[in-house]
Each structure stands twice: as C-alpha cells, then as structure tokens.
Amino acid sequence: MQKITFLLLxxxxxxxxxxxxIITTNDxxxxxxxxxxxxxxxxxxxxxxxxxxxxxxxxxxxxxxVFENGNEEVFDTKMEEEDDSQVSMEETEAFLxxxxxxxxxxxxxxxxxxxxxxxxxxxxxxxxxxxxxxKEISSYLYDFKGVYSFKRPDVxxxxxxxxxxxxxxxxxxxxxxxxxxKLVISVEGHDKAESIMNALKHYNYLLKNKNKKPxxxx
Numbered sequence: 001m002q003k004i005t006f007l008l009l010x011x012x013x014x015x016x017x018x019x020x021x022i023i024t025t026n027d028x029x030x031x032x033x034x035x036x037x038x039x040x041x042x043x044x045x046x047x048x049x050x051x052x053x054x055x056x057x058x059x060x061x062x063x064x065x066v067f068e069n070g071n072e073e074v075f076d077t078k079m080e081e082e083d084d085s086q087v088s089m090e091e092t093e094a095f096l097x098x099x100x101x102x103x104x105x106x107x108x109x110x111x112x113x114x115x116x117x118x119x120x121x122x123x124x125x126x127x128x129x130x131x132x133x134x135k136e137i138s139s140y141l142y143d144f145k146g147v148y149s150f151k152r153p154d155v156x157x158x159x160x161x162x163x164x165x166x167x168x169x170x171x172x173x174x175x176x177x178x179x180x181x182k183l184v185i186s187v188e189g190h191d192k193a194e195s196i197m198n199a200l201k202h203y204n205y206l207l208k209n210k211n212k213k214p215x216x217x218x
Contacts, residue, residue, distance in 0.1 A: 019047045021066040022057065030057075034065060037073075038149050089206050093119045096199050100126070100185075103192040107162065107184035113137055115185065122207055123170075126183075141170040143178060144200065145207035153193040161193035162186055165200065 022030040022044065032044035032055075041056045042065070064074040100117040112131040117124060120141065127139040148166035155161050163185045168178040187193035 020044070020068055022062055023064050023066065024057075024061050025063050026061075027063075034067070036149060037065075087202060089203075089210070092199055092203050092206060096124075096196065096203065099192060099196050099199070103188045104163075104196070105186045105188070107186055122210070124203075142183065143168040143170075144204050146178075147200075147204050148180060150197065150201055150204075153187070153190070153197055155190050155193070159189055160186060161190050163193060163197055163200075 020032050020034045022032050022034070022042065024030070030044070031047045033047060033050055035043045035045065035054060037059070040060075041058055042062060043054050043056050045052060045054055059075055062075050064072055066072050097117045097119070100115050104115045105111070106113040106115075106128055113128050114131070114133060116127045116129065118127065119125070122143070122145060124142045124144055125139060126142060128137040129135060130137060144167060146168045151164035153161045153163055163183075165183045165185075166180060167183050169181040169183070171177050171179045187196060
C-alpha cells in the first residue's frame with residue numbers, strides 16, 4: 001500500500017513539474033501551461049486546472065518562460081523598446097520591401113509565386129506575381145497595426161521557413177470591411193525569415209506608437 005501511495009505521489013509530482021514555468025519580473029513563479037505568446041500578453045492555463053479558463057499576463061511583467069522541454073525564452077521589453085526607437089519607419093519599410101521582394105513566396109513555396117511589398121499610408125499591400133514576375137495573381141491590403149498574433153517562424157528542411165501571422169485584411173474596399181486572416185508566407189532562408197518577422201514586429205510597434213494620443217502611455 002505504501003509503495004502504491006509513493007508511486008502515485010511520484011507520478012503526480014512529475015506531471016506537475018513537467019509543465020511550463022512563467023517567471024515574472026518580481027521573481028514570482030507561475031506553474032502553467034503556456035498557450036500562446038501574443039504581441040503584448042501571454043495566455044496560459046493553471047496547472048491545477050488545465051481544463052479551466054485561460055489567464056493573461058503582460059509580457060512586460062515576465063522576465064522569462066521555462067518550457068516543459070527545458071527551453072527558455074527570455075523577455076527584455078525595456079531593451080526591445082530602446083532598440084526599436086533607433087530604427088525609423090522609413091528604414092523598416094525599406095528593409096521589408098527589399099527582403100519580402102527577394103526572399104518571400106506564396107505559402108506553396110514550390111510554386112515560387114513571388115511577393116512585392118508596397119506601403120500605402122499605415123497599411124502594407126502584398127501583391128503576388130507568378131514565377132517570372134510577368135503576371136499579377138493577387139493583391140491585398142493588410143493592417144499590421146491590428147495584428148492579433150505573431151507566430152515563431154516555422155523552420156523546415158532545405159532552408160525553408162514559414163511565417164504565420166494573424167492580421168486584418170481589407171476584403172471589401174467600398175464598405176471598408178476588414179476580416180481577420182491567417183497570412184502564411186514561405187521564406188527562402190531561416191535567417192531571412194527571422195529577420196523579416198522581427199522587422200514586421202517592429203513595424204507593428206512603430207504603427208502603434210505613431211497613433212498614440214499625446215500623453216497616452218499604453
């Protein structure tokens with residue numbers, strides 16, 4: 001009986017310790033199962049109630065996350081904001097236009113339908129062309145100020161990567177109707193995908209700060 005009790009306790013302890021650990025800037029520890037890392041918040045469930053509600057914590061209040069597999073993600077919001085302020089909107093747009101034009105293709109990357117990026121006010125237009133860049137296939141306007149979530153680049157073999165971004169897209173220009181869409185872009189080069197994703201995050205940051213009212217902090 002004692003052996004059975006010990007075994008149950010051991011299994012319970014392992015199941016709890018095998019969860020993610022959120023460490024706050026105040027050095028508090030939250031045992032959790034991280035669901036998603038958003039632009040400004042992190043959503044998670046409590047380990048003692050995984051079927052219960054989701055909770056949210058600001059990324060600015062988190063120093064790092066230790067994941068179940070031992071990997072860590074460190075957050076330094078102050079440093080990111082300082083670095084962001086050093087790169088202008090013009091530089092960011094020029095970088096994105098160049099890299100998207102050189103390294104980005106439709107989500108069926110083997111088709112090699114390429115993208116061209118053009119900025120129209122506070123919006124980004126992505127126009128897709130065929131492989132020879134002689135025919136326009138599609139053209140959509142995206143509101144990167146309203147991005148719902150950025151996913152980490154999905155790295156594949158052969159130096160191929162995918163960007164997954166939930167972002168509003170203009171679906172009806174006359175009615176000014178915007179719908180949420182999962183934008184999937186294939187990228188040639190793992191390092192290029194990381195750079196483009198970081199630039200898009202920075203673009204989002206600049207747009208949000210550009211539209212803040214005087215005295216508005218958040």
